[in-house]
Amino acid sequence: MSENFLADWLQKAxxxxxxxxxxxxxxxxxxxxxxxxxxxxGHVLLEGDVGVGKTTLLRAVARAIGGSYERVEGxxxxxxxxxxxxxxxxxxxxxxxxxxxxLKQRESLATFFFNExxxxxxxxxxxxxxxxxxxxxNAFNREFAFxxxxxxxxxxxxxxxETFEISSAAKDRFLMEISIETPTDLNVQNQLIFDTKFHxxxxxxxxxxxxxxxxxxxxxxGREIQKAVRVSDAMKNYSVRMWGALRNPGSLGAKxxxxxxxxxxxxxxxxxxxxAMLVKAAKVNAWLAGRLDLIPEDLxxxxxxxxxxxxxxxxxxxxxxxxxxxxxxxxxxEKVTAP
Numbered sequence: 001m002s003e004n005f006l007a008d009w010l011q012k013a014x015x016x017x018x019x020x021x022x023x024x025x026x027x028x029x030x031x032x033x034x035x036x037x038x039x040x041x042g043h044v045l046l047e048g049d050v051g052v053g054k055t056t057l058l059r060a061v062a063r064a065i066g067g068s069y070e071r072v073e074g075x076x077x078x079x080x081x082x083x084x085x086x087x088x089x090x091x092x093x094x095x096x097x098x099x100x101x102x103l104k105q106r107e108s109l110a111t112f113f114f115n116e117x118x119x120x121x122x123x124x125x126x127x128x129x130x131x132x133x134x135x136x137x138n139a140f141n142r143e144f145a146f147x148x149x150x151x152x153x154x155x156x157x158x159x160x161x162e163t164f165e166i167s168s169a170a171k172d173r174f175l176m177e178i179s180i181e182t183p184t185d186l187n188v189q190n191q192l193i194f195d196t197k198f199h200x201x202x203x204x205x206x207x208x209x210x211x212x213x214x215x216x217x218x219x220x221x222g223r224e225i226q227k228a229v230r231v232s233d234a235m236k237n238y239s240v241r242m243w244g245a246l247r248n249p250g251s252l253g254a255k256x257x258x259x260x261x262x263x264x265x266x267x268x269x270x271x272x273x274x275x276a277m278l279v280k281a282a283k284v285n286a287w288l289a290g291r292l293d294l295i296p297e298d299l300x301x302x303x304x305x306x307x308x309x310x311x312x313x314x315x316x317x318x319x320x321x322x323x324x325x326x327x328x329x330x331x332x333x334e335k336v337t338a339p
Contacts, residue, residue: 006228006287009221013039013288016064016212023060023204024053025191026183032288033178033305034061038213039284041222042175042277043132043151045309052180056201058113058152063208067110067148067215070101074119080127084139102137103144110148110215117153118163125170128153132173148215168268168312175277176302177309222284229283231294234339239299243275245332246307252335258327260317265324268312278306296338304329 013035020031034057037044046054055071062069072083083102090096102109114120114128128151131137136145153174155166171177183189192198231239245252247269250262257265270278282298289298308325317324 003228003292006221006224006292010287010290012213015209019064019209019212020057020060023208024057025198026185026188027053027057027180030057030178030180033176033302035288036281036284036302037176037178038065038150038218039222039225039287040175040277040281041150041219042281043173044153045171045174045177046152046154046180047177048154048180049182052182054154054180055113055115056204057180058111059201059205060208062111063205063210065110065213065215065218066211068105068108069111069113070105070109071113071115072101074114074116074124076119076121078120078124080123083124083127083131084137102131102146103139106144107147109146110150112149112151114151114153116155118155118165121164122167125164125166129170129173147219168310171309172271172274174309175281176305178305225284225287226280229286229292229294231279231283232339235294235296235299238296238336238339239275239279242299242303242332242336243270245336246270246311246329249328249332252332254335257331258324260324264314265317265328266311267314270307270310274307274310278302281306300333303333 016038017031017035020034021028024031034044038061046058048054058071059069072078082100084100085097085103086100087095087097101112117125117128127137131146131149132151135147135149136143138144183192198204247266248262249257249266254262256262278299279294281302282294285301286292286294286298291298304326307329308322311325311328312318313321313324
C-alpha cells in the first residue's frame with residue numbers, strides 16, 4: 001500500500017473524530033483514544049459514572065463507522081447462551097429459537113456494547129473472551145465469524161452486590177480502559193444541562209454523519225498502519241525499559257513512592273501481550289499525528305489507558321488502585337530516560 005492510501009485514511013480519521021464531537025462534548029481525550037482503539041482493532045473497557053454519556057458515545061461511534069450495533073445488559077441470571085440465542089414459546093404454542101445479539105448480525109456486527117459486564121457471571125465472560133480473541137463462536141454445530149467485531153464493555157463501579165469482577169486475565173484481553181469523566185468545564189456543563197439538543201440521545205445520534213469510516217475496511221487499514229510506522233532500535237530499547245519499570249519500579253533506583261514501599265506494592269505487572277498492545281496503539285497514535293516514525297510521546301499518549309488495568313496491586317492497596325497506578329505510571333514515564 002502507498003503512503004497516499006494512509007494519508008487518505010488519515011483524513012477519514014480526522015473526519016471521524018469531528019463527527020463524534022457533533023454529539024459528544026467535553027470528552028476529546030476519550031474520543032481520541034477510542035479512535036486509536038478502532039484503528040488498532042482492539043477491544044475497550046469503559047470507566048465512568050452513570051449518566052456521563054458512555055452509551056451515547058458508543059452509539060455515535062457505531063453510526064460513524066457503519067455496520068451493525070448490538071448492546072446487552074449484564075445481569076446475575078445471564079447465561080452464556082444468551083449471547084448466542086434465546087428461546088421462547090411462539091403463538092402456536094411451540095418452542096422457538098431466535099439468534100441472540102452475537103448471531104443476529106453475524107458478519108456485519110461491528111460494535112458490541114456489553115453494559116455492566118461485571119454483573120454477569122464468569123461463564124459469560126469466558127464466552128465473550130472467546131468471541132473477542134477469535135472473533136467467532138461455535139453454535140448449532142457450526143462456526144459463526146464476526147471479522148469486524150469490536151467489543152466495548154462498561155463496569156459498574158459503585159454497587160458491589162451481585163457483581164463478579166472480571167479477572168486480570170480477562171482485563172488483559174482489552175487493549176485499553178478509557179475513562180469517561182464528568183466534564184469540569186463550566187461552559188460544557190451548561191450545554192449538557194440547559195441545551196435541549198443534548199436531552200434526546202436519538203436526535204443527537206441521528207445528526208452524526210453515517211459511515212465516515214467504512215467498517216469493512218478497518219482491518220486492512222489497521223494492518224497497513226502497523227507495517228508502515230517504523231520503530232527504531234532506540235525506541236525498542238526504550239519500550240522494553242518502560243515495561244520493566246512498570247513491572248518493577250524499584251529498578252529505577254527508588255525504594256518507595258508516595259510513601260509506599262515498592263517491594264509490597266505491585267503483585268503483577270503488564271504481560272508481554274499488554275506491552276505489544278501498547279506499541280500497537282502507539283503506532284496508531286504516531287500515524288494520527290501525521291508521522292510514520294515512533295517517538296516517546298506516542299508511547300506516553302496511551303500509557304495510562306493501556307497499562308493501568310494490567311497492573312495488579314497487593315490487596316491492601318487495591319481500593320486505591322486508580323489513584324496509585326495513575327501516579328505510578330507518571331513516575332515511571334518521568335524516570336525512564338527517553339532516547
